[in-house]
Amino acid sequence: MAKESKPRQNSTRHPGTVDTVKGRAGRILAKGNKDATYETQQEAETAVLVAVPDKRQANARTQEYLDELAFLAETAGATVTQRFVQRLDKPDIRTFVGEGKLEEIKAYVQHSKASMVIFDDDLSPSQLRNLEAELKVKIVDRSLLIIDIFASRAKSATAQTQVELAQYQYLLPRLTGLWTHLDKQRGGGVAQRGPGETEIETDRRVVRDRISFLKERLKDLDKQSQTQRKSRTGMVRVALVGYTNVGKSTIMNLLSRADVFAENKLFATVDSTVRKVVLDTVPFLLSDTVGFIRKLPTRLIESFKSTLDEIREADLLVHVVDISHPSFEEHIAVVNDTLKDIQAADKPMLLVFNKIDQYNPEAETEHHGGFDEMNEDEDEDAPAPRPSLEQLKATYMAKLHDPVIFISAKDRENIDELRALLVRHVAALSPNSWYTPASDTGYSAE
Ligand SMILES: Nc1nc2c(ncn2[C@@H]2O[C@H](COP(=O)(O)OP(=O)(O)OP(=O)(O)O)[C@@H](O)[C@H]2O)c(=O)[nH]1
Numbered sequence: 271m272a273k274e275s276k277p278r279q280n281s282t283r284h285p286g287t288v289d290t291v292k293g294r295a296g297r298i299l300a301k302g303n304k305d306a307t308y309e310t311q312q313e314a315e316t317a318v319l320v321a322v323p324d325k326r327q328a329n330a331r332t333q334e335y336l337d338e339l340a341f342l343a344e345t346a347g348a349t350v351t352q353r354f355v356q357r358l359d360k361p362d363i364r365t366f367v368g369e370g371k372l373e374e375i376k377a378y379v380q381h382s383k384a385s386m387v388i389f390d391d392d393l394s395p396s397q398l399r400n401l402e403a404e405l406k407v408k409i410v411d412r413s414l415l416i417i418d419i420f421a422s423r424a425k426s427a428t429a430q431t432q433v434e435l436a437q438y439q440y441l442l443p444r445l446t447g448l449w450t451h452l453d454k455q456r457g458g459g460v461a462q463r464g465p466g467e468t469e470i471e472t473d474r475r476v477v478r479d480r481i482s483f484l485k486e487r488l489k490d491l492d493k494q495s496q497t498q499r500k501s502r503t504g505m506v507r508v509a510l511v512g513y514t515n516v517g518k519s520t521i522m523n524l525l526s527r528a529d530v531f532a533e534n535k536l537f538a539t540v541d542s543t544v545r546k547v548v549l550d551t552v553p554f555l556l557s558d559t560v561g562f563i564r565k566l567p568t569r570l571i572e573s574f575k576s577t578l579d580e581i582r583e584a585d586l587l588v589h590v591v592d593i594s595h596p597s598f599e600e601h602i603a604v605v606n607d608t609l610k611d612i613q614a615a616d617k618p619m620l621l622v623f624n625k626i627d628q629y630n631p632e633a634e635t636e637h638h639g640g641f642d643e644m645n646e647d648e649d650e651d652a653p654a655p656r657p658s659l660e661q662l663k664a665t666y667m668a669k670l671h672d673p674v675i676f677i678s679a680k681d682r683e684n685i686d687e688l689r690a691l692l693v694r695h696v697a698a699l700s701p702n703s704w705y706t707p708a709s710d711t712g713y714s715a716e
Pocket residue numbers: 512513514515516517518519520521531532533534535536537538539540560561562624625626627628677678679680681
């Protein structure tokens with residue numbers, strides 16, 4: 271969104287820094303700030319996924335996590351061709367997976383000519399280096415994949431600066447590892463060496479400078495948006511929050527007739543959007559925010575501080591849940607934990623269970639066939655049958671102290687009830703609460 275005015279490309283406060291670093295950054299980050307850190311955007315990228323769950327994790331859960339990782343990989347533009355699972359109490363300190371599994375992955379990568387291997391966890395700089403040396407393809411960990419998607423989605427100056435900061439913060443401790451990797455990417459042979467320590471040290475300094483510069487720039491942008499927020503005082507502020515891909519932007523569009531980008535990909539929204547909405551003569555500000563995900567890189571949360579301020583400063587949170595997702599309860603927990611992390615957990619909240627049109631109690635957790643032969647320790651823990659929607663409604667309405675509503679944003683089901691619920695809560699929070707509903711707008715979840 272165009273909330274902030276664009277900063278000038280070259281700040282006079284740091285003359286030369288940007289240009290000097292740009293040369294370097296171009297060398298380190300495959301596509302610079304606009305696109306991806308690695309070129310996961312390219313066509314014909316094929317990816318192999320690797321998960322190392324602990325031994326207690328149910329197989330269905332492991333597969334769900336891999337489904338999510340595959341969705342992330344696809345969102346970043348890669349086609350997933352294989353999944354590997356190794357159950358370990360603790361990941362291998364050197365190569366994350368054990369020796370045997372590594373050989374298996376290596377054989378597959380060589381045979382299939384996969385262009386990258388994606389790990390569902392974060393790798394230490396040395397694990398990254400070792401894996402790269404063994405597998406000789408791009409190694410991407412969960413943080414990098416998410417940062418990469420954010421990078422391709424960020425539109426506003428703030429979001430772009432936040433992403434770039436996260437990219438450099440990710441890069442700094444891994445500088446050595448990435449070098450050899452990028453040398454190979456540039457077409458150098460195996461014998462070609464990375465740069466010497468001096469060069470790496472110079473790069474570290476350049477990256478550190480860039481990090482300080484970006485932090486300064488964010489402070490400036492933050493001041494601008496604070497000023498904007500001040501000018502909007504007096505109105506109740508409502509923020510849509512939730513796991514990624516649950517329908518926040520779709521609901522935003524429904525309620526505000528805005529035109530916010532919504533699609534079936536993870537992190538369609540990285541910029542926050544604020545709209546003034548008037549429902550039943552009650553005005554309020556509604557913001558659509560970046561979705562959460564399990565294991566959201568802490569660095570990314572930190573660097574997205576300004577975007578998250580929209581949530582922190584809200585008077586009311588509308589927590590949207592995709593009830594058709596098999597892991598929706600875990601998603602609720604992830605969102606609540608993330609809200610705690612950003613000190614926004616104690617706000618009044620409405621819980622909106624979306625996608626009831628897609629809820630299917632009969633549906634089993636779907637897994638892609640054809641991958642299972644690679645998974646060891648196949649345990650036969652079938653997913654527990656899902657309760658009916660009616661049972662879920664009854665449970666959640668009784669269990670939660672927050673108001674709960676079940677809707678389908680797609681089929682416009684229960685949207686009037688959602689509006690009425692919002693009006694009542696916003697009116698109650700309004701500083702001069704003159705509003706009294708014409709009739710009892712008690713909502714029903716039917
Ligand atoms: N079946 C169904 N699909 C829905 C519903 N609401 C939204 N969707 C779809 O779910 C996908 C994600 O919707 P978005 O509105 O982009 O979700 P979001 O929460 O903003 O996602 P991020 O910005 O990625 O965090 C889109 O393909 C929507 O069309 C619904 O009620 N039922």
